[in-house]
Amino acid sequence: MSIAEIGGPVAAVRPTVRTHHGDEVVDEYEWLRAKDDAEVIAHLEAENAYAEERTAHLAPLRQRIFDEIRARTLETDLSVPTRQGAWWYYGRTVEGQQYGIHCRAPLASADDWTPPSLTPGVDVPGEVVLLDGNVEAAGHEFFSLGSFDVSTDGAFLLYGVDVEGDERYTLRVRDLATGDDLADIVEGTAAGACFSPDGRFVVYTTVDDAWRPDTVWLHEVGTDASADVRLFHEPDERYWVGAGFTRSEQYLVIEAGSSITTEEYLVPASDLRAEPRSIWPRREGVEYSTTHAIVDGEDVLYVVHNDGALDFELVRVSASDPQGQREVILAHEPGRRLLDVSAFRDWGVVSYRRDGLARLGILSYETGRVDELHFDEDLYAAGAGGNPEWATPVIRLGYGSFVTPGTVYDYVVATGEFLLRKRQPVQGGYDPADYDQRREWAVASDGTRVPVSLVWKRSFGAPGEGVARPVHLYGYGSYEHSIEPGFSVARLSMLDRGVVFAIAHVRGGGELGRQWYEDGKLQHKRNTFTDFVAVARHLVDTGVTAPERLVAEGGSAGGLLMGAVANLAPELFAGVLADVPFVDALTTILDPSLPLTVIEWDEWGDPLHDPDVYAYMKSYTPYENVREGVQYPRILAATSLNDTRVYYVEPAKWVARLRAVGADALLKCEMVAGHGGVSGRYNAWHQRAFELAWLLDVLGLTEASTDA
Template sequence: MTSAHPSGPETTARPSIRSHHGDDVVDDYEWLRAKEDPDVLAHLEAENAYTDERTAHLAPLRQRIFDEIKGRTLETDLSVPTRQGAWWYYGRTVEGKQYGIHCRAPLAAEDDWTPPSLSPGVDVPGEVVLLDGNLEADGHEFFSLGSFDVSTDGTRLLYGIDTEGDERYTLRIRDLRTGTDLDDVIEGTSAGACFSPDGSAVVYTTVDDAWRPDTVWLHEVGTDASGDTTLFHEPDERYWVGAGFTRSERYLVIEAGSSITTEEYLVPASDLRAEPRSIWPRREGVEYSATHAIVGGEDVLYILHNDGALDFEVVRVAASDPTGAREIVLPHRPGRRLLDVSAFRDWAVVSYRRDGLARMGTLSYETNDVHELDFPEELYTAGAGGNPEWAPPLIRLGYGSFVTPGTVYDYDVATGEFLLRKRQSVLGGYDPADYEQRRDWATASDGTRVPVSLIWKRSFGEPGAGAPRPVHLYGYGSYEHSIEPGFSVARLSMLDRGVVFAIAHVRGGGEMGRQWYEDGKLARKRNTFTDFITVARHLVDIGATSPALLVAEGGSAGGLLMGAVANLAPELFAGILADVPFVDALTTILDPSLPLTVIEWDEWGDPLHDAEVYAYMKSYTPYENVRPGVDYPRILAVTSLNDTRVYYVEPAKWVARLRAVGADALLKCEMVAGHGGVSGRYNAWHQRAFELAWMLDVLGLADA
């Protein structure tokens, strides 16, 4: 078992052998995978107790940071109402309450597209509370809402709740005329269930034993779930499935996708039991997504695809014959990574990336021209969202930057006017002019220029213009996921203490287009790690910081990045924060029975069947490469017992091995939480305060 001593809980070695491709690996800590074993649970509790002991001196700082986050947040607030049908839908938060309250109020008139002006704490005429997360969470340590949909006629609410953190949701249906739930209860669903357009049925998905969404179901409202109909099942373990209705409500679209291949199916909304009709048969390496529109009275599909188009192109086809003639609407243009096309009655919204930033524009059905929306800052993030209506005159979009708090606009397509609906309130005298942001470029050894986004408080001076500054460097670099330069209230607690925040936009992410992603996956995965090291060295070389003043952070696949750079360049960092880190990747990817493993082979390779992939992954996986004689930076690993994406065992094993070679490594395991960490906003603030306090301590700023 474990026993506490000054260097932390001692993890007993219980050797097991992992054998693949003629390679026998002794793993002393694989026994920690037995989640129900009392010894394992006792070990995790001992780790938590040790972390609490080691960080006890930071309690006052944690409280100060929590108070700062809380003090800058307008706790009683409302979201901008979204129009759907005859109602405005919005959310409320109330001071002292952990979870949001979902509400609606009736339209003033049928042609009303101006959201009502709402005030915190003030009742709205005709307001109806649809669901109060605080009531639903009562009696549970964890609460997450995975599905939330209102029927088109506004009479029924569909909602799905997870109280364990394992991302399996129980669906229920509420009659909004009476406020009571129907007898319908559907257990073990994925997120994202929805009503059929007429509200008589529910479409939902379930997962297999490996946590892969594999089956789409149809549930008739008012019937027992045992009689639900299977609409689609995907037997290939590399593919996940999802389903949703087009904005036009003409079709149900079922998608089966792997990391590199897609096939979508159409089902007429008027006959949901009809055989799903493939839009384009799947071809290995071809990804696509379709959106339905009506142009010139004809049902058409706008299809975004990468067939012979690395950064994707958009074509238009007849919905009745999608494999027939294609009209190229937006041709492939290297350096412009097309991301999404979303069709409305009169035009479409196109989202794309160029020069490392998110862009968006309106697409004319008549001319195929795109009118790009212009945003004023050098660094920003922007995207459409909250647009359920088929024929609006306005586009709802979100905007923000490192210095500009989250902002909601309605964009008038006819006039080109941006209508400001709300800007996130930041209390305590926040002034954007006190902070500055910029884009830097670091050059890798192969000549690749890696973008770096920075923000700092002006009063401390520009990074690189004076003495080295403490720097908090963040990275991810997987799944073509882009880390955007967005606003953070919690980050102000670091900036106001003189810390510079930076994002290393490393290869493997999507910031610079599809090739940027391709150059950081599979047999080129090491580029992700070396790019991060390149950025860290760049910041040191320009005098912005020094290794003693540099702390790194990454989560999930970004946690793998953290573990890799700890092994490759430990001398560059004073500390590393790894959140739900994928640090035992090879062990996981070798086991197809584990959640999501087979799906992940397209991202990392298949080490189970390919000896070269096995050897390459073994060369960089953090747990495999912890070695004695290395002066590791201080490390904090944060995980959750019920995480189904990255099992708690990975950081638990990693910390045990680090500590066995003398590293100063801490493990914090939330015993009731999932991949996203704790639930509830106050709990989340406390969690972030814990992490920020630890980083400030590493940087020598615990008294700041």
């Protein structure tokens, strides 16, 4: 008898009792946490076999979707070069190869600010391959770069590699003149290591037993890691630590930050062993970020902060006396959520959100005025990136929308001109005019208006006009993270089959400012879930879809959202896809020895010490609230054995409990992967094809051909 015929693997019931605040909980499946137990591994492998058996009929569809993604992707391609020092840096992809190849070519002259136009298959004069991910990944099932930096003089490459998926990286230094690695090897680092401006040192961070980056180190190139110097250590378990150099190369900035509080420290780049100097002493609930600039010959810091400013304001202070007088540059404006300021030699770039969209503006140091950049579409995503040069005359921008593929511009600050450098090629005759997008608003149970973004293929008709359409509804809603209206090649396989893709911009995200986030965290967390349900009801009530034609998806904290709405309104959804889902949140947040738990108390509350938080979390945590007698939608949970952010055990326990009450639930566990899933682009396409084929099966569209 097959696994499918017996209804899937049955996890043994081995009750574990936990008691908090006088409440006794019996957990039948906590034993699945023993990752090194052969019985646990056998159970996960049985779950994988069951998922494969249950979805075997979808193999042809999975292959078609994979082939569609591949056919639409220009597999041999090059990125737009970025200028740094005397070189243009860019990446290559080659058909048939999983990983990118990092390259550079020399500038034509010191005044050369126009990136060379690179053509696949055409040699680039003077090209040097810095690192070939395919070579480095050879012999490993998983490969990820967590650090990649080239010294300012271009002589050395720093790179950090993870081959397990646990986000612990081994650092190495490569001599780019010879192509050989130095003897320098630093094990167990966090991501984001970098060279000092003079190239003599490497600054990196390490994590504690709870996977919290807590210590900043200084490594001298050419020496043994045992001689590395500890620059900074943060003992408070609520705080993460990171470090990086200002674009001006004058300072190292060390940041210690919790979810609600920040403290940053300056260290002169000329004396990295100097005692870090606090910019503003930490004060509970005050967040800030700084950038260094030189204005009229004076070293200054631009500081974005929320001290008495819910949506943040921008001030300027002296770098030598940052706790002195604050000059307000952009006063707090409710509804305009200031995010960041990047300083360049002659001006700054301000990032902010307004009316649910990301915005960019050029900051004049002299006047304090911000000139906003304008784009033609009503829904779009835009941001500055890839701008390492201090004295650049242009700003590199990324732009896209649901219908416009990812686009790279250089914005000429002096003239206001947008120079198109590249638009993501979509093979097979893709025409943006064949698709449309819009934003509408649902009304939550408390009267709050919740934004909803939709994209669809025009040939099937506009949503809400005619028959109910199949809808793929996505949500997240935590950590003030905003879900942007970006382009996806893989999504075209859904749109071309008549599916409408929608995003519920629920509270807990950052789309509508800091208050939108505050209203979806801690003791307001249920708003995240009820907002998503309200969006689903809105789509049904307005005729866009029907419950039997509606599937939902979310990952990580968005996976908690999926589990919660499956309990709250199972009748609204035909299927739920939960990626690396945080579905056993209460068990995790009660255990301060687990990775990230103490840090997470600022986001979810501290149920270990506060009985009210305990009761509130218990009322919504998906695993705790699986019920008998409920007709659950079909559920697919995807996880990774080596995920350090959301342990595999959470979806494993959730699926076991769902199946015990008769739900149709599948678990797919990648045995060599991390929080982001498998590595390698072809592997990732296969993984996504598996998920999309399952969603289409739930929607009854497995036989539907794409609409050309």
